[in-house]
Amino acid sequence: MKQQWEERVVYQRPRALASVSTGYCPGCTHGLIHKLIAEAIDDLGIQETTIAVAPVGCALFLTDYLEVDGVMAAHGRAPAMATGIKRVEPDKVVFTYQGDGDLASIGMAEIVWAAARGENITVFFVNNAIYGMTGGQMAPTSLPGQITTSSPRGRDVETMGMPVRMAELLAGLPGAAYVVRRSVYDARTIKAARQAIRTAFRVQMEGVGFALVEFLSSCPTNWRLNPAQALEWIKEDMEPYYPLGDYKVSDIAKQLQ
Amino acid sequence: MAKELLVGNVAIAEAAIRAGVEAFFGYPITPQTELLEHMAGRMPELGRVFLQAESEVAAINMVYGAACAGARVMTSSSGPGISLMQEGLSYIAISEVPVVVVDVMRGGPGLGNIQPAQGDYNQVTKTAGHGDSRSIVLAPSSVQEAADLTGLAFDLAEKYRTIVIVAGDGMIGQMMEPAELPPMKSLPATRPDWAVTGAKGRLKNVITSVFLDAEVMEAINWRLKAKLDRIQAEEVRCELTLVDDAEILIVAFGSAARITKTAIREAREQGIRAGMLRPITLLPFPSTAIEELLDRVQTVLVVEMNTGQMVDDVRLAVQGRAPVHLYGRPGGSVPVPDEILDVIMSLRA
Amino acid sequence: MQQAIVISGFGGQGTLFAGMVLAYAGMDHGKHVTWIPSYGPEMRGGTANATVIVRDEEIGSPVVRYPDAAVVLNNPSMEKYEPLIKAGGVLVANISLVSAPSHRPDITCVPVPASDVATQLGDVRVANMVALGALAKATKILPVEAIVQALQDHLPERKRYLLEPNRQAVQEGAQIAERGEWASQRISE
Missing domain, CATH: 3.40.50.920 (Rossmann fold)
Structure with missing residues (x-):
């Protein structure tokens, strides 16, 4: 009997995503964001020209998970390291991938100055409001009252100040060309995140300037929630303080969306 | 070539340029500032990279990035800035990428003063940041030697894939003496095969300093020590x-x-x-x-x-x-x- | 044969530049030279001095405790360096501004109204060159022509228009030192 169907691939692992298991906890959205980045690298055809700069934090093994050249930076210094790479390899696509402790606390100077210079790099900023790798300490982005191992009575804004809204802060710098906040807690937000990653790469590829996508991300383990509750917590607790949206889209960047 | 009357800091900068330095990242600090200023003028003129970083912390990490990409790269500072660079130096040491650092030493500790001193001896010779690693350290005693050793620094850095520190002081940096600069070397045509330049037609290159397995980390430490022993055997100069x-x-x-x-x-x-x-x-x-x-x-x-x-x-x-x-x-x-x-x-x- | 010269004055009086001209002249004259500055953190107004060593052989230390000669362009420099000059050495003092007397019978004092002469030449900024000319003549460290030649060869392009007043200043200073019209009396008298 003649075969009635042909095989059509509708989904496969992105080529830029390594065929290994990640070390991430169940329900953590790092893996999902990695995959979205890998897909963008595939679709933009930049696997052979991309250089990833991994942070100190849960994503420090990023270079194991992506099939692109990569380095791991000192804590918070990824934007400086990316600057060094980009300045001597201006035709390559250089991106950093940083958590909230890395980018918004210890690396505040480096990220602000990379943006201020309009450094032509792409930054993926994964904000899960906690220090994951070291076991759940308070992050610069932890919410008011949020209980962590280093804020056992909840973040006290009287002594620690309010959490830092990085997208808003960086969008205020003239050098920033594209600064948006996305999340990955449901199909709708994932789709928007997917698009933003592509735009952020394209902004760099067109030489427009500094591009950053902030992701509201989950940390079920350190939030002491199950994966489903964690996604809910992003939506219900994080998003009101960190509204999703576009904070800076330069005129040229608009055409690349 | 005829001798010119040169300030030590400028002699070092120009010697580095002639040795083919492709990128300079630094932060102003007395008594090394003339070095950075010379780079600011000359590097863009030659189509090379000069960037005044926001701090020495950033500068050394920019250097680290450029070195990982296989570029001939350097920075310069003085004690307070070298302290800030210790973090980056540690990462660079284990990554085994060639980097040249100039320390124009001044009086310390603390902010100290801007007079010549040699108080960074232990800082530069005993460690490259935290952990267990060292750098080659060269100490010029004249403007001519400052220029010569800068050229040597790049050769040694690339030969051993290591950090080389040119340890001068405010006197060497600020004084003028007649010196002859080397001829201009051409820039390397290709990047080293270990560099991160995009995985085109090859497997990906990864440069990292995280090795959670103690046995792996121990082996790397012993490898670095073996390199140090080789340097000790082959590169002593006095x-x-x-x-x-x-x-x-x-x-x-x-x-x-x-x-x-x-x-x-x-x-x-x-x-x-x-x-x-x-x-x-x-x-x-x-x-x-x-x-x-x-x-x-x-x-x-x-x-x-x-x-x-x-x-x-x-x-x-x-x-x-x-x-x-x-x-x-x-x-x-x-x-x-x-x-x-x-x-x-x-x-x- | 080694001569160590200190040139000292207020920041802005061109002491570092005068030292540089001396160093260039020495280098072009086939000597070994070093030039080393010392100054306060102030960019303007602080005292600034340069030590220049001119030697027939390789120079060891670029700093000395007791210079063979000192050029002092203001009172603080006079106070600091006059006592340090080696016995038998030379003091060139800008008596337009230096009011303090020298008490050293064992050195040659060369009083030069450098700032006044410079003003007469049309630019008070060349006082340093008046003093340098006097120094060259009094110490015979280098021929005065060598100083003039160094100015001609090394004055930066953007300062070329100052060549003539600088040249005149050096020669005027040398003549004053040679005539010794001021040297006949001690600075204090």
Whole structure:
């Protein structure tokens, strides 16, 4: 009997995503964001020209998970390291991938100055409001009252100040060309995140300037929630303080969306 | 090529340019600033990279990034900035990427002052940041040598894939002397095969410093140590002045050494048989060269512009075979030949 | 043969530049030279001095405690360096501004109204060159022509228009030192 169907691939692992298991906890959205980045690298055809700069934090093994050249930076210094790479390899696509402790606390100077210079790099900023790798300490982005191992009575804004809204802060710098906040807690937000990653790469590829996508991300383990509750917590607790949206889209960047 | 009257800092910068440095990242700090300023003018002119970083922390990490991409790269600073660079140096050391760092030492600790000093000796020779690693350290004592050693620094950095620190001081950096600069080298046509330049037609390159497995990390440490041993065996450099008949051996480096040279001349005029061993490489330290002179030498004097740092390495080399004295002037005070002569006289008495 | 010269004055009086001209002249004259500055953190107004060593052989120390000669362009410099000059050495003092007397019978004092002469030449900024010319003549460290030649060869392009007043200043200073019209009396008298 003649075969009635042909095989059509509708989904496969992105080529830029390594065929290994990640070390991430169940329900953590790092893996999902990695995959979205890998897909963008595939679709933009930049696997052979991309250089990833991994942070100190849960994503420090990023270079194991992506099939692109990569380095791991000192804590918070990824934007400086990316600057060094980009300045001597201006035709390559250089991106950093940083958590909230890395980018918004210890690396505040480096990220602000990379943006201020309009450094032509792409930054993926994964904000899960906690220090994951070291076991759940308070992050610069932890919410008011949020209980962590280093804020056992909840973040006290009287002594620690309010959490830092990085997208808003960086969008205020003239050098920033594209600064948006996305999340990955449901199909709708994932789709928007997917698009933003592509735009952020394209902004760099067109030489427009500094591009950053902030992701509201989950940390079920350190939030002491199950994966489903964690996604809910992003939506219900994080998003009101960190509204999703576009904070800076330069005129040229608009055409690349 | 004719000699030019050059400020030490400018001589270092221009020598680096002629050695083919492709990128410079730095932060202003006295007494090295002329170096950065020269780079600011010349590098863009040559189509190369100059960037004034927001801090020394950022500068060294920019250097780290550019080095990972296989570029010939350098930075320069002084003690307070070198302290901030310690973090980056540690990462660079384990990554085994070639990097040249210039330390134009000033009086410390703290902000200290901007006068010449040698108080960073331990900082540059004993460690490259945290963990367990070292850098090659070269110590010029004239403007000419500052230029020459800068060229050598790039060669050694690439030969051993290591950090090379050119440790000058405010005197070497700020003084003018006639010097001849090397001819312009061409830039390397290709990047090294280990560099991160995009995984085109090859497997991906990854440069990292995280190795959670202690056995793996231990093996890397031993590999770095083996490299250090090779450097110790092959790269020791020192200058000997009037040591053949010397009873008093003075060990001094950099500015302190050239000041001592005048004192030795004066001592000789008074019939005192003084000679000097000047380490040019502070690491690898010329321990064997010191040891070889001990048969004749009755007394060893270390002159350094600190409270006594290199003297420890000299004592290790001497191993109790001769008394080792120290004449130190820390905090930016520069000794003059007369006072060193007085010390030499007192040792003879 | 080695001569160590200190040139000292207020920041802005061109002491570092005068030292540089001396160093260039020495270098072009086949000597070994070093030039080393010392100044306070202030960019303007602080005292600034340069030590220049001119020697037939390789130079060891670029710093000395006792210079062979000192050029002092203001009172603080006079106070600092006059006592340090080697016996038999030379003091060139800008008596337009230096009011303090020298008490050293063992040195040659060369009083030069450098700032006044410079003003007469049309630019008070060339006082340093008046003093340098006097120094060259009084110490014979280098021929005065060598100083003039160094100015001609090394004055930066953007300062070329100052060549003529600088040249005149050097020669005027040398003549004053040679005539010794001021040297006949001690600075204090």
